[in-house]
Amino acid sequence: MPNLINFTKLTREQKMMVFDWRNDERVAKFMRSKNIALNEHLKFIDSLKSASDKLYFLVEENGEFIGVIDFININDNECEFGLYANPNLKNQGSKLMRIIIDYAFYELKVSRLNSCAYNFNEKAIALYEKFGFEIYDKDEQMSHLRLERANLEVKTI
Numbered sequence: 001m002p003n004l005i006n007f008t009k010l011t012r013e014q015k016m017m018v019f020d021w022r023n024d025e026r027v028a029k030f031m032r033s034k035n036i037a038l039n040e041h042l043k044f045i046d047s048l049k050s051a052s053d054k055l056y057f058l059v060e061e062n063g064e065f066i067g068v069i070d071f072i073n074i075n076d077n078e079c080e081f082g083l084y085a086n087p088n089l090k091n092q093g094s095k096l097m098r099i100i101i102d103y104a105f106y107e108l109k110v111s112r113l114n115s116c117a118y119n120f121n122e123k124a125i126a127l128y129e130k131f132g133f134e135i136y137d138k139d140e141q142m143s144h145l146r147l148e149r150a151n152l153e154v155k156t157i
Helices: 012-023 038-050 093-107 122-130 149-156
Strands: 003-006 055-061 064-072 078-085 112-118 134-138 142-148
Touching: 012 038, 012 064, 038 055, 055 093, 064 093, 078 093, 093 112, 093 122, 093 149, 112 122, 122 134, 122 142, 142 149
Parallel strands: 078 112
Antiparallel strands: 003 055, 055 064, 064 078, 112 142, 134 142
């Protein structure tokens, strides 16, 4: 059973680990802002304490930190998610996706889950599509994907 550690509850050591992952070249190349400064990282985490439309979690499973998931633009109907795996581990994407879908639909109780990925990030797009997400918009840089809770429940029957 995975353990979700809210970013607002991270230890100093965990904040530094997340900072290192986030700036790792294998992760940063898929982010809108490629590298972030430590003070920016710490200030962002602190800002989450008063944010009502954002949740960020460090995911731990069997004593190992496997990645980060986040939910932004949270409202009664929908939210957007993001994720990145511990860059030193392989094959964590499906685990993180299951956690995201469960949390969004059964904890946040939204009816729609959105995300976007750079068009060149074919691995992420394939992962999202594997979990039933469909591309609803695409521009020269990004693919925008969506999963409706109603569609998910039809597929699981």
